[in-house]
Amino acid sequence: MVRDNCAVEASVDHEPDYRCTLANERTFLAWVRTALGLLAGGIAVSQFYASTPLWHKTIGAVCVVLAGAIAVGAFWQWRRVQVAMRRDQPLPRPPMVPVTVVGVCVAALLAIALVAL
Numbered sequence: 001m002v003r004d005n006c007a008v009e010a011s012v013d014h015e016p017d018y019r020c021t022l023a024n025e026r027t028f029l030a031w032v033r034t035a036l037g038l039l040a041g042g043i044a045v046s047q048f049y050a051s052t053p054l055w056h057k058t059i060g061a062v063c064v065v066l067a068g069a070i071a072v073g074a075f076w077q078w079r080r081v082q083v084a085m086r087r088d089q090p091l092p093r094p095p096m097v098p099v100t101v102v103g104v105c106v107a108a109l110l111a112i113a114l115v116a117l
Contacts, residue, residue, distance in 0.1 A: 016085035024081050031074030031096065039067035055114040059107055066103035070096055 046060025073096035080092045 013086050020085055024078060028074050028078035031070055035067040035070040035074065038063045038070065042067060055110065059110045059114065062103065062107045062110060066100070069099060073099065
């Protein structure tokens with residue numbers, strides 16, 4: 001059974017097309033880059049603005065926790081996709097998309113509240 005260019009024959013375990021493996025790695029690195037950006041932003045917000053420390057520390061904590069969750073989720077998703085490609089199974093949906101959207105919205109709402117005060 002051949003699907004696109006990312007699968008060979010249906011078997012228990014096979015080496016997927018290298019282009020699909022590299023695409024999976026690029027996606028993983030993009031998630032890690034997002035996590036690093038959130039980590040840097042969270043540290044910056046919590047450390048460099050001391051006018052209202054509770055709000056800034058809260059926003060910083062949300063960003064840092066979200067960064068950790070994204071980093072762990074990125075590895076987990078990379079591994080799940082790799083296994084699915086090797087077994088010629090459907091690719092699993094990424095669970096980190098809704099987590100990232102909710103986390104960024106929480107941080108944005110906190111930032112809006114901070115600006116409004």
